[in-house]
Amino acid sequence: MTILEQLIKGFSRLPGVGKKSASRIVYFLLKADAEYLNSLSDLIRRLQASVKSCTVCGTYTESDLCSICSDFRRNRELICVVEESRDVQTIESTGEFNGTFHVLGGVISPLDGVGPEDLSIRKLLARISDNSGEVSVKEVIIATNPTIEGDTTALYLVNLLKNSGVLVSRLALGLPVGGDLEYADKLTLSRSLRGRTKIS
Amino acid sequence: MGFTTLKTFDFRNLKNQTIELGNTEIFLTGENGQGKSNFLEAVYILSYGSSFRTRQDNILIQQGAKEMTLFGEYSGKGEISNSVSVNISGKGKKIYYNGKTVRDRKDLIQNIPCIIFSHEDLSFVNGTPERKRWFFNQTISLYDSGYIDSLRKYRKILKLRNFEVKNKRSDLLDVYNNQLAVAGIEIQKMRSRITGEFNKTFSPLFRKISGLDEELIITYLPSWKNCENEQSAVDKLESKREADFFLGSTSTGPHRDIYKYKLSGYDFARIASTGQLRLISLVLRIAQSIFFLKKTGRKPLLLLDDVLLELDNRRRMRFLELLPEYEQIFFTFLPGEHFNEYRMEDTAVLNVTNGVIERI
Numbered sequence: 084m085t086i087l088e089q090l091i092k093g094f095s096r097l098p099g100v101g102k103k104s105a106s107r108i109v110y111f112l113l114k115a116d117a118e119y120l121n122s123l124s125d126l127i128r129r130l131q132a133s134v135k136s137c138t139v140c141g142t143y144t145e146s147d148l149c150s151i152c153s154d155f156r157r158n159r160e161l162i163c164v165v166e167e168s169r170d171v172q173t174i175e176s177t178g179e180f181n182g183t184f185h186v187l188g189g190v191i192s193p194l195d196g197v198g199p200e201d202l203s204i205r206k207l208l209a210r211i212s213d214n215s216g217e218v219s220v221k222e223v224i225i226a227t228n229p230t231i232e233g234d235t236t237a238l239y240l241v242n243l244l245k246n247s248g249v250l251v252s253r254l255a256l257g258l259p260v261g262g263d264l265e266y267a268d269k270l271t272l273s274r275s276l277r278g279r280t281k282i283s
Numbered sequence: 284m285g286f287t288t289l290k291t292f293d294f295r296n297l298k299n300q301t302i303e304l305g306n307t308e309i310f311l312t313g314e315n316g317q318g319k320s321n322f323l324e325a326v327y328i329l330s331y332g333s334s335f336r337t338r339q340d341n342i343l344i345q346q347g348a349k350e351m352t353l354f355g356e357y358s359g360k361g362e363i364s365n366s367v368s369v370n371i372s373g374k375g376k377k378i379y380y381n382g383k384t385v386r387d388r389k390d391l392i393q394n395i396p397c398i399i400f401s402h403e404d405l406s407f408v409n410g411t412p413e414r415k416r417w418f419f420n421q422t423i424s425l426y427d428s429g430y431i432d433s434l435r436k437y438r439k440i441l442k443l444r445n446f447e448v449k450n451k452r453s454d455l456l457d458v459y460n461n462q463l464a465v466a467g468i469e470i471q472k473m474r475s476r477i478t479g480e481f482n483k484t485f486s487p488l489f490r491k492i493s494g495l496d497e498e499l500i501i502t503y504l505p506s507w508k509n510c511e512n513e514q515s516a517v518d519k520l521e522s523k524r525e526a527d528f529f530l531g532s533t534s535t536g537p538h539r540d541i542y543k544y545k546l547s548g549y550d551f552a553r554i555a556s557t558g559q560l561r562l563i564s565l566v567l568r569i570a571q572s573i574f575f576l577k578k579t580g581r582k583p584l585l586l587l588d589d590v591l592l593e594l595d596n597r598r599r600m601r602f603l604e605l606l607p608e609y610e611q612i613f614f615t616f617l618p619g620e621h622f623n624e625y626r627m628e629d630t631a632v633l634n635v636t637n638g639v640i641e642r643i
Binding site for chain 1: 428429432436439440442443446447450452454455457458459461462
């Protein structure tokens with residue numbers, strides 16, 4: 084197999100990239116300037132060695148503590164629990180949330196071989212019950228996806244935290260803001276109806 | 284209007300052909316084994332994206348061929364024409380509606396509502412509880428796609444709970460009990476409400492056709508008896524925890540619901556004659572069609588597979604008088620039958636011989 088063919092095959096393994104896109108990428112790289120290629124390949128080479136999980140929240144970082152956990156201006160009384168590291172980026176991009184995060188590393192899905200013990204749940208409990216620091220956690224916001232597995236994980240956490248004295252909340256479910264009722268699917272609509280809020 | 288054109292390619296024993304339909308009543312006549320039911324199956328597949336006779340898609344492909352395609356043009360009364368096609372090959376099934384891929388079959392069902400009357404309907408009356416539930420699930424799903432979502436969700440949680448129970452693990456059981464209860468109570472409430480509504484159509488209709496004095500009532504017996512809310516369902520699941528671990532599956536819930544046909548309080552399916560059982564199954568389908576019309580204001584497509592054959596002359600005429608309103612109807616007849624007696628204003632007669640369909 085030629086280098087071209089091997090690269091196309093290699094790129095087509097990336098998520099969201101098919102054989103055609105892979106070949107476009109490879110032909111693009113073929114014509115790209117050497118400096119770009121060098122820095123790109125260098126970054127890829129260093130990626131796994133340099134990026135690790137934050138020792139507190141589990142999100143990806145290049146130091147022991149991520150930028151959020153090491154920022155003392157953040158509200159440590161709030162922990163937002165998410166499925167994956169990329170969810171942290173998504174919520175951070177809103178600029179609305181000033182608390183801290185906890186990355187579970189997946190959702191409970193026994194059929195796929197993922198049980199509670201495979202997620203970073205023990206660490207979360209330790210963070211909550213740790214009273215050595217000055218601030219103790221007051222609220223845990225569960226931000227798992229509204230799928231069956233996400234619901235299972237959320238309910239599991241709710242049961243675990245039942246007697247912890249910590250307030251447990253979940254992100255609101257319903258219509259997307261700026262969306263049109265017309266385009267909402269029936270499932271979203273019926274969930275929004277059930278979760279309607281009082282305005283007067 | 285219904286289907287105006289249907290094309291078949293390597294489907295069952297049917298020859299590759301284009302069949303012009305366009306009439307409101309379509310009579311298919313021919314000896315057994317010539318392809319009449321296969322033709323009805325083709326119409327059904329275009330409406331539902333799946334067959335009513337088999338779950339194995341590959342046996343729909345003609346022997347020796349690698350793939351099959353069905354194509355149909357369909358329009359409701361006064362509506363513009365829509366095209367639908369179903370292709371099945373070794374790679375799987377592809378469904379297109381007006382050239383766009385249909386990812387979920389529930390979107391197709393909403394477009395071409397179709398109801399079939401067939402021999403297998405008898406099992407809705409004297410078959411397994413699962414078959415009876417299937418009929419009522421279909422009745423609701425035909426007009427409420429949210430119910431399909433609820434059923435799918437329930438089944439998925441049930442599968443997860445069964446997996447836990449089978450592996451004798453209990454750490455997630457509380458969570459699954461909770462989720463199953465929420466999804467299950469939603470289904471139970473829907474079934475309970477719809478059974479009541481359905482009886483208003485079904486019972487008077489059955490009395491009229493059967494000539495019996497008393498009313499036949501469909502009774503819904505939920506597995507979670509007397510459970511009005513999620514908490515009581517959780518309690519029920521909790522109370523069966525040991526038994527479920529022993530059995531390795533979930534022993535209570537909507538997947539164990541029962542339907543009974545009661546005449547003056549008796550389970551009629553146990554004492555009814557074969558003819559009466561058959562009649563109940565026919566009336567169920569008629570009621571299903573009327574119910575759909577009531578709920579949506581739309582007329583369904585009706586497929587009658589050898590149904591008249593089993594009725595005596597008197598019942599046959601009564602059945603035809605009570606036929607619900609339809610967009611289009613397909614009947615099958617054997618050659619000896621006097622189908623001309625049943626001809627209506629806009630009837631086309633198609634002869635089916637050895638997979639070839641021709642107008643007479």
